[in-house]
Amino acid sequence: MEQRVVIVTGCSSGIGRALCYALHGKMDTKGRKLFRVFATARRLESLQKLQEDGIEAVACDVTAAQSVEACRAAVIKAAGAVHVLVNNAGMQATGPLVEQPIEHFQMVQDTNCTGPVRMIQAFAPAMIKQGSGLIVNVCSVSSYVDLPLSAAYNASKSGLLSVTNVLRMELEPLGVHVMTVTAGVIASDIGAKNVCDVQRYYDSGSAYGSMADAIKHRMEVLATSGEVMPAEEAAEAIAAAIARPRPPREIVTGARARTALLAGFLQKWLWPGVVERKMSRMFGLDNLRRVAQKQ
Ligand SMILES: NC(=O)c1ccc[n+]([C@@H]2O[C@H](COP(=O)([O-])OP(=O)(O)OC[C@H]3O[C@@H](n4cnc5c(N)ncnc54)[C@H](OP(=O)(O)O)[C@@H]3O)[C@@H](O)[C@H]2O)c1
Numbered sequence: 001m002e003q004r005v006v007i008v009t010g011c012s013s014g015i016g017r018a019l020c021y022a023l024h025g026k027m028d029t030k031g032r033k034l035f036r037v038f039a040t041a042r043r044l045e046s047l048q049k050l051q052e053d054g055i056e057a058v059a060c061d062v063t064a065a066q067s068v069e070a071c072r073a074a075v076i077k078a079a080g081a082v083h084v085l086v087n088n089a090g091m092q093a094t095g096p097l098v099e100q101p102i103e104h105f106q107m108v109q110d111t112n113c114t115g116p117v118r119m120i121q122a123f124a125p126a127m128i129k130q131g132s133g134l135i136v137n138v139c140s141v142s143s144y145v146d147l148p149l150s151a152a153y154n155a156s157k158s159g160l161l162s163v164t165n166v167l168r169m170e171l172e173p174l175g176v177h178v179m180t181v182t183a184g185v186i187a188s189d190i191g192a193k194n195v196c197d198v199q200r201y202y203d204s205g206s207a208y209g210s211m212a213d214a215i216k217h218r219m220e221v222l223a224t225s226g227e228v229m230p231a232e233e234a235a236e237a238i239a240a241a242i243a244r245p246r247p248p249r250e251i252v253t254g255a256r257a258r259t260a261l262l263a264g265f266l267q268k269w270l271w272p273g274v275v276e277r278k279m280s281r282m283f284g285l286d287n288l289r290r291v292a293q294k295q
Helices: 014-024 044-052 065-079 102-130 151-174 209-221 231-243 257-270 272-282 285-294
Strands: 004-008 035-041 056-059 084-087 133-140 176-183 250-253
Touching: 004 014, 004 065, 014 035, 014 044, 014 231, 035 044, 035 065, 044 056, 056 065, 065 102, 084 102, 084 231, 102 133, 102 151, 102 176, 133 151, 133 231, 151 176, 176 231, 176 257, 209 285, 231 250, 250 257, 257 272, 272 285
Parallel strands: 004 035, 004 084, 035 056, 084 133, 133 176, 176 250
Antiparallel strands: none
16 A cells, blocks of 8 residues: 655644654554654754654744745655645643733634644645545644633634534545544643743733732643643554544544533533533632622
8 A cells, every 4th residue: 555645743742743653653464654754843953853763854833834835845845745634733822811912812823723724725735636635633622612711722723623624524525534633631742832921910910910820820730730641642543543544534532531522512502601600610710709809
């Protein structure tokens, strides 16, 4: 069978990095590699270890059109075609929406939602021409459930889910399959790379000053506390789905994913008020009301 060329975005750490290894290790029954893997990241030097381990590397910033085009040209020059595109690059910016720097909000939309569209517009035309291909978008349980202090991320991931569902209908007739990865909690650097400007909530004048510690806690514990799935385990599930002759429409992986999806269902369709009150308590927003009432 022909070796399939895969490009993965955001491979400097976490799920993307683990996915490159998982795909690189996939063999057919005769022991031949199923995939030729191109790992990408903003900083090429962050891919050095992957390169040393035999995975090809190309620089790609999904927020920069020139960088995406240079990446497309480099991969096509090296491999001649791309069969699978995995839109994995992503980031988080925690904080109450009203006081969040607008640049942080925009950066999250550009990375998590517009970035995948930029990649798809670059790579899908060749897939359409060849009449086959697979696009994998790494969405999140946050595409389904809305959490306080997470408006930027929620907006980007629910936007990406809509984009993914629309694309599936638009590309399927042309032979290109679209797969959603709905990720729960997975060990990665996403918390450490959170761009939250937490100091602003400690400064006088913030309406959220009384919960600055809670915001800091949220930012720091992201994907590091409670039940967390190792990135390698999630990557193996994604790689196995990609390797299937007929990849599924959607896979759910990561810790606490089913619980989060159930919460999202209850929030949207059954008991929105109950779920929102519970979440307010969980995130420390009920204290905010008490402090505001005393003033
Ligand atoms: N971990 C979880 O619990 C979880 C849950 C649901 C969904 N997800 C999603 O899974 C995906 C992978 O995240 P992760 O958890 O593995 O976090 P991670 O370890 O922080 O990895 C994110 C990757 O995206 C890259 N990236 C950020 N901005 C980029 C840009 N403009 N262009 C190209 N690459 C960029 C980062 O590169 P730099 O080193 O350059 O910053 C990094 O390689 C994300 O889409 C995330 O939203 C994660």
